[in-house]
Structures are given as C-alpha cells and as structure tokens.
Amino acid sequence: KQEVTQIPAALSVPEGENLVLNCSFTDSAIYNLQWFRQDPGKGLTSLLLIQSSQREQTSGRLNASLDKSSGRSTLYIAASQPGDSATYLCAVIDGGSQGNLIFGKGTKLSVKP
Amino acid sequence: DAGITQSPRHKVTETGTPVTLRCHQTENHRYMYWYRQDPGHGLRLIHYSYGVKDTDKGEVSDGYSVSRSKTEDFLLTLESATSSQTSVYFCAISDWNSPLHFGNGTRLTVT
Numbered sequence: 001k002q003e004v005t006q007i008p009a010a011l012s013v014p015e016g017e018n019l020v021l022n023c024s025f026t027d028s029a030i031y032n033l034q035w036f037r038q039d040p041g042k043g044l045t046s047l048l049l050i051q052s053s054q055r056e057q058t059s060g061r062l063n064a065s066l067d068k069s070s071g072r073s074t075l076y077i078a079a080s081q082p083g084d085s086a087t088y089l090c091a092v093i094d095g096g097s098q099g100n101l102i103f104g105k106g107t108k109l110s111v112k113p
Numbered sequence: 114d115a116g117i118t119q120s121p122r123h124k125v126t127e128t129g130t131p132v133t134l135r136c137h138q139t140e141n142h143r144y145m146y147w148y149r150q151d152p153g154h155g156l157r158l159i160h161y162s163y164g165v166k167d168t169d170k171g172e173v174s175d176g177y178s179v180s181r182s183k184t185e186d187f188l189l190t191l192e193s194a195t196s197s198q199t200s201v202y203f204c205a206i207s208d209w210n211s212p213l214h215f216g217n218g219t220r221l222t223v224t
Contacts, residue, residue, distance in 0.1 A: 031210055034213060042217060042218075045215070089156070100158050100161055100171060101158075101205075103155050103157075104155065
C-alpha cells in the first residue's frame with residue numbers, strides 16, 4: 001500500500017530565506033506527483049505536477065524535483081514571502097489506484113516578516 | 114476555482130438523518146472525487162468516479178454512497194449521519210494524469 005510522508009510537519013522561517021519541503025513515498029511505481037497549497041479554511045490549489053518521466057518542474061519561485069528510484073520529491077521555494085505561509089501537501093498517483101491521489105499530511109509553513 | 118461548486122458550504126445535522134452533498138463541475142473532466150479532511154488524518158478518499166455511472170470505493174467509504182448520473186454532477190450521501198462523519202468534505206476533479214482541482218469544501222457538523 002502506497003504511503004506518503006512529509007517532513008517536517010511544520011516549518012517557520014524568516015522572510016527572504018530559500019527553503020526546501022520534503023516528500024517521500026513508499027512505492028516508486030507512480031504515474032505522477034503533485035504539490036498543492038492549502039490556505040486555512042480553503043480548498044487545495046494545485047502548484048506543480050511532475051510526470052513520472054520528468055525530473056523537475058518550475059513555476060515562478062517554485063521548483064519541484066522528483067527522484068522515483070529513491071521515492072523522494074522536494075519543493076524548493078526561493079526568496080520566501082509572508083504570503084507563502086500555508087500548508088503544502090504532496091500527493092502521488094500510483095499504478096494501482098485508477099487515478100486516485102494518495103496524500104501526505106502536509107508541511108505547515110510560516111514565513112515571518 | 115476551476116469551475117467546481119460544492120453545496121452546501123456549511124451544514125449542521127442531527128445523528129441519524131440523511132445528508133446529501135453536491136459537487137458540480139463545468140470543466141467536463143472525467144474524474145471526480147470526494148475526500149474528507151480531518152486533523153491528524155489528512156485527506157482521505159471516500160469515493161471516486163471515472164465516468165457517468167462508474168464509481169468506486171476509496172479508503173474510507175463505509176457509511177457513504179455516491180451517484181453520478183451526469184458528467185457534471187457527483188453526489189455524496191450519508192444515509193444515516195453519525196458524529197464520526199463530522200468533517201470537511203472536498204470535491205475534486207481531473208482528467209487522467211492532469212492536475213487535480215479542488216472545490217472550496219463543505220463543513221459538515223453532525224450533532
């Protein structure tokens with residue numbers, strides 16, 4: 001059974017710092033990996049999707065990498081801002097799930113001014 | 114929000130009553146999902162649909178049923194609500210191997 005883990009569960013950094021969020025998964029047979037952002041009381045917003053054949057994706061100050069063989073992904077946020085404060089979740093679709101995403105429990109990020 | 118509407122946004126109901134939550138999309142996406150989100154458990158899949166009248170169970174399907182009679186609508190029914198079903202419910206849509214888009218959620222309280 002696929003399991004997704006995110007470490008740390010919470011992170012507090014000063015504004016301007018570059019930071020890395022980690023995601024690991026137990027079964028490397030995935031179709032894709034997605035990173036989401038969730039603000040308090042809101043739904044999830046898709047940030048980046050990495051196909052299983054890709055190594056990384058970039059959008060603005062965000063860069064996500066994928067290493068299937070080691071079962072790891074990282075989300076790099078450059079020059080963090082207070083507006084980046086949110087919970088970040090990663091999720092994978094694996095070979096046996098017919099399109100179902102399996103989520104980690106998220107990393108709660110706080111960027112202090 | 115990617116053309117997804119959940120209704121109602123908030124609901125309070127009593128134990129033992131039936132409850133139906135609605136998800137409506139305007140994107141013509143094939144896949145639709147119902148998740149619940151609870152502190153300490155994260156997001157867990159209840160049911161999903163991969164086409165009209167094609168549905169399957171997720172990780173926490175006991176006590177829930179779904180129906181999808183049209184591409185755009187996916188209904189989640191609690192036949193007899195229990196306090197353990199107090200949660201925030203999210204609908205999501207996607208096409209195969211494309212990003213998931215979420216609705217804004219329904220906060221359900223069962224008293």
